[in-house]
Amino acid sequence: MxxxxxxxxxxxxxxxxxxxxxxxxxxxxxxxxxxSLWRPQHSWPVALLSLLPxxxxxxxxxxxxxxxxxxxxxxxxxxxxxxxxxxxxLLLLLLTQVVSLASAAYAPAxxxxxxxxxxxxxxxxxxxxxxLSSLSLxxxxxxxxxxYVGLELMGLAAVxxxxxxxxVDALAAGMRYLLLALVGSLAFLLGVSLLLGAWARLDLxxxxxxxxxxxxLWVSVALLSAGLLLKAAAFPLHAWLAPxxxxxxxxxxxxxxxxxxxxxxxxxxxxxxVLVPDAQVAAWLVGAMGGTAVVWGGxxxxxxxxxxxxxxxxxxxxxxxxxxxxxxxIGTSPSVTAVAWEATWLQLxxxxxxxxxxxxxxxxxxxxxxxxxxxxxxGASRRMPLSLLSFGIAAISLIxxxxxxxxxxxxxxxxxxxxxxxxxxxxALALGTLLSGAYIFRVFRYSxxxxxxxxxxxxxxxxxxxxxxxxALSSLLLGLVAEWPLSLLRPAGGGP
Amino acid sequence: MSQAWLPLVTLATSLLVVPLIFALPERAWGAxxxxxxxxxxxxxxxxxxxxxxxxxxxxxHFSFTVVQGVTFLLQVDALGLMFAGLSSLxxxxxxxxxxxYLEDSPNRKRFFGFFSLCVASTVGxxxxxxxxxxLLFYELLxxxxxxxxxxxxxxxxxxxxxxxxxxTLTGGLxxxxxxxxxxxxxxxxxxxxxxxxxxxxxxxxxxLTVLFLILLVGLxxxxxxxxxxxWLPRAMVAPAPVSALLHAVAVVKAGAxxxxxxxxxxxxxxxxxxLGLLTLLAVIATITILYGSIRALAQQELKPRLxxxxxxxxxxxxxxxxxxxxxxxxxxxxxxxxQGLMKVTLFYCAGNYAEELGIHRIDELNGAGRRxxxxxxxxxxxxxxxxxxxxxxxxxxxxxxxxGAVQANMPWVIAVLVVSSLLNAxxxxxxxxxxxxxxxxxxxxxxWPDERxxxxxxxxxWLLWPxxxxxxxxxxVGLLAGVPFSPLDLATFVTAxxxxx
Numbered sequence: 001m002x003x004x005x006x007x008x009x010x011x012x013x014x015x016x017x018x019x020x021x022x023x024x025x026x027x028x029x030x031x032x033x034x035x036s037l038w039r040p041q042h043s044w045p046v047a048l049l050s051l052l053p054x055x056x057x058x059x060x061x062x063x064x065x066x067x068x069x070x071x072x073x074x075x076x077x078x079x080x081x082x083x084x085x086x087x088x089x090l091l092l093l094l095l096t097q098v099v100s101l102a103s104a105a106y107a108p109a110x111x112x113x114x115x116x117x118x119x120x121x122x123x124x125x126x127x128x129x130x131x132l133s134s135l136s137l138x139x140x141x142x143x144x145x146x147x148y149v150g151l152e153l154m155g156l157a158a159v160x161x162x163x164x165x166x167x168v169d170a171l172a173a174g175m176r177y178l179l180l181a182l183v184g185s186l187a188f189l190l191g192v193s194l195l196l197g198a199w200a201r202l203d204l205x206x207x208x209x210x211x212x213x214x215x216x217l218w219v220s221v222a223l224l225s226a227g228l229l230l231k232a233a234a235f236p237l238h239a240w241l242a243p244x245x246x247x248x249x250x251x252x253x254x255x256x257x258x259x260x261x262x263x264x265x266x267x268x269x270x271x272x273x274v275l276v277p278d279a280q281v282a283a284w285l286v287g288a289m290g291g292t293a294v295v296w297g298g299x300x301x302x303x304x305x306x307x308x309x310x311x312x313x314x315x316x317x318x319x320x321x322x323x324x325x326x327x328x329x330i331g332t333s334p335s336v337t338a339v340a341w342e343a344t345w346l347q348l349x350x351x352x353x354x355x356x357x358x359x360x361x362x363x364x365x366x367x368x369x370x371x372x373x374x375x376x377x378x379g380a381s382r383r384m385p386l387s388l389l390s391f392g393i394a395a396i397s398l399i400x401x402x403x404x405x406x407x408x409x410x411x412x413x414x415x416x417x418x419x420x421x422x423x424x425x426x427x428a429l430a431l432g433t434l435l436s437g438a439y440i441f442r443v444f445r446y447s448x449x450x451x452x453x454x455x456x457x458x459x460x461x462x463x464x465x466x467x468x469x470x471x472a473l474s475s476l477l478l479g480l481v482a483e484w485p486l487s488l489l490r491p492a493g494g495g496p
Numbered sequence: 497m498s499q500a501w502l503p504l505v506t507l508a509t510s511l512l513v514v515p516l517i518f519a520l521p522e523r524a525w526g527a528x529x530x531x532x533x534x535x536x537x538x539x540x541x542x543x544x545x546x547x548x549x550x551x552x553x554x555x556x557h558f559s560f561t562v563v564q565g566v567t568f569l570l571q572v573d574a575l576g577l578m579f580a581g582l583s584s585l586x587x588x589x590x591x592x593x594x595x596x597y598l599e600d601s602p603n604r605k606r607f608f609g610f611f612s613l614c615v616a617s618t619v620g621x622x623x624x625x626x627x628x629x630x631l632l633f634y635e636l637l638x639x640x641x642x643x644x645x646x647x648x649x650x651x652x653x654x655x656x657x658x659x660x661x662x663x664t665l666t667g668g669l670x671x672x673x674x675x676x677x678x679x680x681x682x683x684x685x686x687x688x689x690x691x692x693x694x695x696x697x698x699x700x701x702x703x704l705t706v707l708f709l710i711l712l713v714g715l716x717x718x719x720x721x722x723x724x725x726x727w728l729p730r731a732m733v734a735p736a737p738v739s740a741l742l743h744a745v746a747v748v749k750a751g752a753x754x755x756x757x758x759x760x761x762x763x764x765x766x767x768x769x770x771l772g773l774l775t776l777l778a779v780i781a782t783i784t785i786l787y788g789s790i791r792a793l794a795q796q797e798l799k800p801r802l803x804x805x806x807x808x809x810x811x812x813x814x815x816x817x818x819x820x821x822x823x824x825x826x827x828x829x830x831x832x833x834x835q836g837l838m839k840v841t842l843f844y845c846a847g848n849y850a851e852e853l854g855i856h857r858i859d860e861l862n863g864a865g866r867r868x869x870x871x872x873x874x875x876x877x878x879x880x881x882x883x884x885x886x887x888x889x890x891x892x893x894x895x896x897x898x899x900g901a902v903q904a905n906m907p908w909v910i911a912v913l914v915v916s917s918l919l920n921a922x923x924x925x926x927x928x929x930x931x932x933x934x935x936x937x938x939x940x941x942x943x944w945p946d947e948r949x950x951x952x953x954x955x956x957x958w959l960l961w962p963x964x965x966x967x968x969x970x971x972x973v974g975l976l977a978g979v980p981f982s983p984l985d986l987a988t989f990v991t992a993x994x995x996x997x
Contacts, residue, residue, distance in 0.1 A: 342563065342564070346563075379649075381603075381606065381643075382602065382603060389518070396639065401635050401636075401638075401639060401668075402631065402632040402633075402635050402636060403632050403636070407632075407635075408562060408563055408566075410672075411563075411566070411672075411676060412563060414672070414673070414676040415676055415679065415680055418676060418677060418680050419680055426673065430669055430673065433665070433669055434665060434666065434669065437661065437665045441642070441658070441661055444642075445646070445654055445657065445658065448643070448646045448647075448649050448653075448654060448657070449649055449654065450602075450648065450649025450650060451649070451650060479562075480562060480568065481562075482562060482563050483560075483561045483562060483563055483564070486563055486564070
């Protein structure tokens with residue numbers, strides 16, 4: 001598995017190669033700072049300027065794909081940082097860029113119309129830039145030090161973004177999130193120091209060779225995973241998620257649910273594959289947690305009274321699908337791993353796009369109707385607002401109905417579970433589908449009510465409608481063209 | 497010679513109409529009408545082109561890889577074309593009907609958008625070349641019909657919608673599980689490559705039987721096989737054109753078509769026979785036919801009676817394919833078309849009575865034949881066809897079913913046919929008697945519940961002509977059954993492919 005992660009790629013000696021990577025990491029940060037100085041009033045300059053980091057990504061992709069993966073060694077005094085990029089890294093970077101572009105382009109109109117002048121909106125831009133840079137670092141990092149730095153920066157940026165509304169409930173939720181993030185980081189740091197003490201190195205490829213099964217390894221992996229899964233809102237460490245989303249700004253919620261939780265998940269999965277590639281029983285337990293999360297998150301989303309809570313709980317349920325990946329990737333036969341590998345990353349991408357689209361659409365629905373409760377949507381479909389359509393398209397992917405990316409990912413997950421003989425997972429997937437159908441169509445049921453009192457509609461700015469729709473559509477269409485991104489995963493990993 | 501564009505364009509005619517309709521404003525009645533009718537006409541033309549091409553021996557393929565080992569495949573074969581032809585023809589008629597029916601009602605944009613999506617899904621189901629593609633459009637159909645079922649937006653409609661989703665989403669899930677399992681066993685299951693499963697050998701028979709049952713449950717929900725039929729009578733709250741479409745082509749027929757595909761193109765008739773599953777199908781079909789007819793007899797309202805009659809009639813298709821032998825196959829396939837034509841006529845007429853005279857209950861129909869002669873003649877044609885009287889299409893179906901029963905050496909099926917025909921007569925003839933022979937408001941006895949004068953003729957032309965046209969078609973396909981390109985001819989074509997090596 002470790003070669004699929006691209007950790008075995010030999011580092012190139014030329015230092016000139018670093019240009020593309022460094023500019024990729026720095027661009028969002030610089031742009032964020034600039035945007036806070038000249039605050040954008042429209043979405044087109046944001047969208048236009050966001051093409052810059054995408055251009056640097058294209059440059060990097062050009063280099064990486066030509067060489068079938070690339071790795072860098074960065075000497076900082078006594079420390080050596082290991083960075084690498086392969087097809088998977090590129091895909092994750094692209095996903096990050098696309099989601100942040102949509103969320104950033106959504107923001108100007110949102111700030112202007114919904115937030116007004118109050119709240120700390122100056123800080124939105126640099127914090128978003130920091131978040132984007134730290135996430136990119138996480139995808140690129142091949143050693144525990146870089147990962148730790150990326151994780152910390154990402155966590156701090158996320159907490160900062162959560163606190164922006166400045167209201168009491170946002171402060172309370174944000175502080176609770178900060179506390180949890182700190183506990184998570186502490187656990188992670190402890191795990192890292194145990195590893196460092198035992199084997200005196202931090203690069204993942206090296207650790208994979210020298211780390212020997214034993215109590216030290218087990219304790220450190222347990223600590224690392226506990227910290228990361230807490231941050232990823234994995235069941236049963238998920239309780240903080242819904243309140244946080246309830247009070248955060250819409251574009252922030254979208255970024256958080258789509259990317260931040262995925263960052264922690266990615267590190268956790270990577271560490272398991274590197275450090276304990278044969279821990280079948282433990283991985284099965286994580287899978288069981290995932291299965292429970294699918295059902296539990298679905299149930300709570302079904303019972304939620306508020307729109308944003310429905311969407312937030314559905315994240316818990318969808319993260320469960322990702323956790324199933326642990327059990328399907330660790331200690332299973334090569335043919336199962338091949339399918340599960342693609343299933344996991346496709347599910348990750350599908351959920352990111354769909355969930356970001358859904359959060360933006362939900363923000364629009366709340367904006368236009370002034371109602372934050374599901375019941376408040378009664379009769380909303382009479383006006384056939386575009387946001388409801390975007391919500392529906394994103395929902396198709398979350399339920400996993402064709403032709404969405406969610407469906408294709410679920411197909412692959414079912415395939416892998418069946419081939420591995422994990423019948424329970426099939427039950428969890430089936431229940432998850434039915435439950436997500438239930439909580440989504442509960443929203444739609446209200447929207448189709450005809451004899452409701454007419455709602456007082458506010459017109460949603462077109463840029464807010466557009467970017468919600470684009471994200472939702474991309475999650476829908478990705479299902480049919482999944483072969484293209486998934487083919488990037490194959491050659492870079494070096495054989496099946 | 498292989499042409500990729502034709503099936504793709506056929507699918508696109510209704511798929512691309514969807515965003516256009518959503519983009520048009522609600523009040524753009526004229527533009528929407530032109531768009532709807534233009535696309536419907538174009539599709540009839542394209543399907544006709546494909547039928548022509550198929551008889552010329554051309555093949556049409558369009559495929560691309562979705563993920564490794566899974567392809568999206570559109571493929572034209574005679575069976576799929578039958579269904580595509582039916583859906584494109586009835587779409588045209590129903591579009592005309594729906595334009596008239598929904599005049600001045602709210603949410604027309606939403607209605608026609610999802611209506612087009614629904615038809616796009618049926619065409620996709622018809623042209624799907626493998627199980628994956630079939631599943632894709634099968635689920636899309638569920639999604640696109642939900643807004644149509646709840647269109648009225650009152651509590652009863654919303655509850656019906658919820659029931660509908662409970663049944664169909666669960667059914668879709670079963671189908672997904674079954675399809676994935678088959679996929680794990682043999683890879684992409686392309687229709688027409690029947691040796692795939694047969695080659696697995698006797699060891700796999702137990703597993704194959706289980707999978708067949710899982711798939712059958714998934715398809716049986718939409719085909720309204722007893723005991724999975726619960727959603728259908730409740731979905732009657734939808735507007736009449738939706739009911740017509742649901743019963744004649746879209747949902748119910750998609751389920752039946754899926755079962756046909758499952759037996760002939762996935763398992764193959766010989767393997768299904770070997771596994772003993774044909775007998776099971778025959779038993780389920782018999783139960784459904786009799787149960788549906790008996791329940792229909794008990795209904796006092798027109799649309800629910802038609803709904804239960806659908807449950808019973810669609811199972812003739814399943815009964816036909818469960819009879820091992822060419823005649824049974826012909827009967828099942830030809831009924832796929834015939835039932836669609838006749839049932840759609842009946843629903844149009846029921847809608848006309850409701851719109852023009854406000855009639856919902858059967859005992860309000862007294863003397864309606866005098867007030868609305870053309871509608872009533874169309875209704876009579878449909879009803880007599882359902883009973884199986886010559887020369888209407890239904891006779892052909894029942895004739896071949898009987899011959900199939902003899903050929904398959906299952907004489908008890910003939911008894912079932914006789915009983916069912918008697919039951920059909922028992923619930924249709926009283927309606928006809930009331931229409932034509934009982935004095936009613938038209939003779940000065942009592943009053944219509946809610947009379948509106950909608951048009952120059954007995955009702956609005958938009959409502960009348962589709963009903964008349966489909967009634968004429970129902971008689972024509974019966975009379976001209978022996979002519980090339982008739983449903984019977986197509987069905988024979990398909991059957992020849994199936995039984996000849």
